[in-house]
Amino acid sequence: MEARAMLKAAGLYCTAARLAVVDSLLQASGRPIKPSTISAQLGTRFDRVTVYRTLDSLVHADLVHKVFIEERACHYELAHRCSKTQCHPHFTCTCCGHTHCLTQLKIPMAQSPHLGFIVQRQQVRLEGLCPDCA
Amino acid sequence: MEARAMLKAAGLYCTAARLAVVDSLLQASGRPIKPSTISAQLGTRFDRVTVYRTLDSLVHADLVHKVFIEERACHYELAHRCSKTQCHPHFTCTCCGHTHCLTQLKIPMAQSPHLGFIVQRQQVRLEGLCPDCA
DNA sequence: GAAAAACCTGCAACAAAGTTGCAATAATTC
DNA sequence: GAATTATTGCAACTTTGTTGCAGGTTTTTC
Ligand SMILES: [Mn+2]
Ligand SMILES: [Mn+2]
Ligand SMILES: [Zn+2]
Ligand SMILES: [Zn+2]
Numbered sequence: 001m002e003a004r005a006m007l008k009a010a011g012l013y014c015t016a017a018r019l020a021v022v023d024s025l026l027q028a029s030g031r032p033i034k035p036s037t038i039s040a041q042l043g044t045r046f047d048r049v050t051v052y053r054t055l056d057s058l059v060h061a062d063l064v065h066k067v068f069i070e071e072r073a074c075h076y077e078l079a080h081r082c083s084k085t086q087c088h089p090h091f092t093c094t095c096c097g098h099t100h101c102l103t104q105l106k107i108p109m110a111q112s113p114h115l116g117f118i119v120q121r122q123q124v125r126l127e128g129l130c131p132d133c134a
Numbered sequence: 135m136e137a138r139a140m141l142k143a144a145g146l147y148c149t150a151a152r153l154a155v156v157d158s159l160l161q162a163s164g165r166p167i168k169p170s171t172i173s174a175q176l177g178t179r180f181d182r183v184t185v186y187r188t189l190d191s192l193v194h195a196d197l198v199h200k201v202f203i204e205e206r207a208c209h210y211e212l213a214h215r216c217s218k219t220q221c222h223p224h225f226t227c228t229c230c231g232h233t234h235c236l237t238q239l240k241i242p243m244a245q246s247p248h249l250g251f252i253v254q255r256q257q258v259r260l261e262g263l264c265p266d267c268a
Numbered sequence: 269g270a271a272a273a274a275c276c277t278g279c280a281a282c283a284a285a286g287t288t289g290c291a292a293t294a295a296t297t298c
Numbered sequence: 299g300a301a302t303t304a305t306t307g308c309a310a311c312t313t314t315g316t317t318g319c320a321g322g323t324t325t326t327t328c
Contacts, residue, residue, distance in 0.1 A: 013275060013324055036314080049277050052315065054276090068202045068259070072286070073314060089244060091251055100251075109245055110223060110258065116265030117234075118223055124244065125202070125261040131250030136309050147283060147295055147304060170285080186286065191305090206315075 002026075010061040017046045021054045025064065025078050028080060030101050032067040032075035032090070069099050069125070077101070089124040095133035102126070136160075144195040151180045155188045159198065159212050164235050166201040166209035166224070203233050203259070212234070219243060223258040229267035236260070 003022040007014045024038045038050040039051045055076050058064035063085050081103055082088060088103045112119050137156040141148045158172045169238045173185050189210050192198035199221050200211040215237055218220060246253050 005217075013180055015276060015323070017277075024319095034314090047314085049279080050277055057276090068204070069204070087147055091253070094254065102251075105244060108242075110239060116268055117236075117260075118263040118268050119225070119260050120228065120262035121260070123261070125257040125259075126244055126251075126253050126255070127257070128254035129252040134250055134252050149295070149305060151306075168285090182285095183308080184306055187305075257285080 006063055008055070010063050012057060012063075013063055017054050020046065020128050021051060021058070021132070022078075025076065028077065030077070030081075030099070030103070032077040032099060034071070034073040034075050036073065038076075047084070052063060064123065069126075075099075085120065086122050090125055091128065091130070093121040093133050094127055095129055095132035098132065140167070140197055144197055146151075146191060146195055146197075150187050151184050154180065155185060155192070155199070157210075161209065162211065164211070164215075164237070166203065166211040166233060166235070168205070168207040168209050170207065172210075185248055192195050197246070202257070209233070219254065220256050225260040225262070227264035228261055229263055232264060234264060 003019045003026065006022060012018065020042050021038055024041050025033070035048070035051050035055060038055075039046075039048050040052070055064060058065055058077070063079055064065055064076050064119055065079045065082060067090060068079055068085070069075055069090060069094055079087070086107070086109060088101055089105050090108060091100045091102055093097070093100075107122070107124050109122055110119055137153045138148055141152055141167055146152065154176050155172055156230050158175050159167070163176060167181070169185050169189060171226070172189075173180075173182050176185070180244060185204045193200055197213055198210050199216060201211055201221070201224060203209055203224060213221070213262065218240060220241070222235055223239050223241060226232070227234075231239045241256070241258050244253060244257055
C-alpha cells in the first residue's frame with residue numbers, strides 16, 4: 001500500500017508534506033526514525049514544524065506509532081505491522097546503540113493487575129547486545 | 135536503607151547534593167520523578183545541572199533507574215525494587231496521565247529471538263485506564 | 269469547475285530538557 | 299592536613315518540541 005492510498009483510507013487530507021513524510025517512513029526499512037532525520041531527508045522542501053505536525057496527524061490517525069527508545073528524540077514508524085493493542089518489541093544494543101524492530105517476537109499481553117486497571121496497550125523495550133556486537 | 139549508606143555501598147562520594155537527590159527519590163513514594171521536580175524540591179540549594187549530573191552518577195552506580203514514560207522528560211526512580219534484568223512495569227493512564235509502578239506484576243523475560251541477540255534487560259510500559267478513571 | 273468550507277503550512281518566536289567547559293570547591297586517601 | 303580525586307556552579311549552548319497567526323491547499327458543495 002503506498003502513501004496516497006494510506007492517507008485516503010485514513011480520511012486525511014492528502015498533501016505533499018504528508019506524502020513525503022510517509023515515504024520517508026516507508027523507506028526507513030522498518031526502523032523507527034526521528035523527526036530531525038525526516039526533516040534532513042526532505043531538505044528545504046518542508047519546514048521542521050510541518051514534519052512535527054504531520055507526524056502528529058499520522059499518529060492520531062493510527063497510521064504511525066510513536067516509539068520510545070533510549071534517545072532524547074521520540075522516534076516514529078509505520079503502524080502497519082502492529083496490532084491495536086501491541087506494537088512489536090524494540091531492541092536497543094548497549095554497545096553500538098542501534099535499535100532493531102523485533103517484528104517476529106510475540107510477547108503475551110500483561111494481565112490486568114486485578115486492581116481495577118484496564119490495560120489497553122503494551123510496549124516492550126529490550127536492551128542487550130546485537131548480533132554484530134555480541 | 136538510607137541515603138548515606140546507599141552511596142557508601144555503591145562506592146560514590148557522599149556529597150550534600152547526592153544525599154538530597156536520593157532523599158527526593160525516597161520521598162517520591164515509589165513514583166518515578168523528573169529532574170525538574172527534584173530541582174524544584176531542592177530549591178536554590180543546588181544547580182539544575184548538578185541534579186542532572188547526580189542522577190547520571192546514580193544511574194551509573196545502579197542505584198537509580200531511568201524510566202521512559204510518555205512525557206518529554208526522562209523520569210527516575212530508585213532501583214532497589216528491581217532485578218538486574220528487569221524493572222517493574224509502568225502503567226500510564228491515558229485519561230488522567232498519571233503513571234503507576236506495578237511492582238507486583240511479574241512479566242516473563244522475552245526469549246532471545248534466536249538471531250544472535252543477547253537480551254540483558256527488559257522494560258515494559260502499559261497504557262490504559264487507572265482505577266480512578268475507569 | 270468555481271465558491272465555500274475545512275484544513276495545512278511556513279515563519280518567527282518561544283519553552284523545556286539536557287549538555288559542555290572550566291574554574292572553584294569539596295570529599296577521600298595517605 | 300596535604301595531595302589526590304571527584305563534584306559543583308555558572309554561563310553559554312544545543313536539541314527537541316510547541317504556539318499563534320497570516321496565507322496557502324485540499325476537499326466538498328452546488
Ligand atoms: Mn519497530
Ligand atoms: Mn517504578
Ligand atoms: Zn550492536
Ligand atoms: Zn487515570
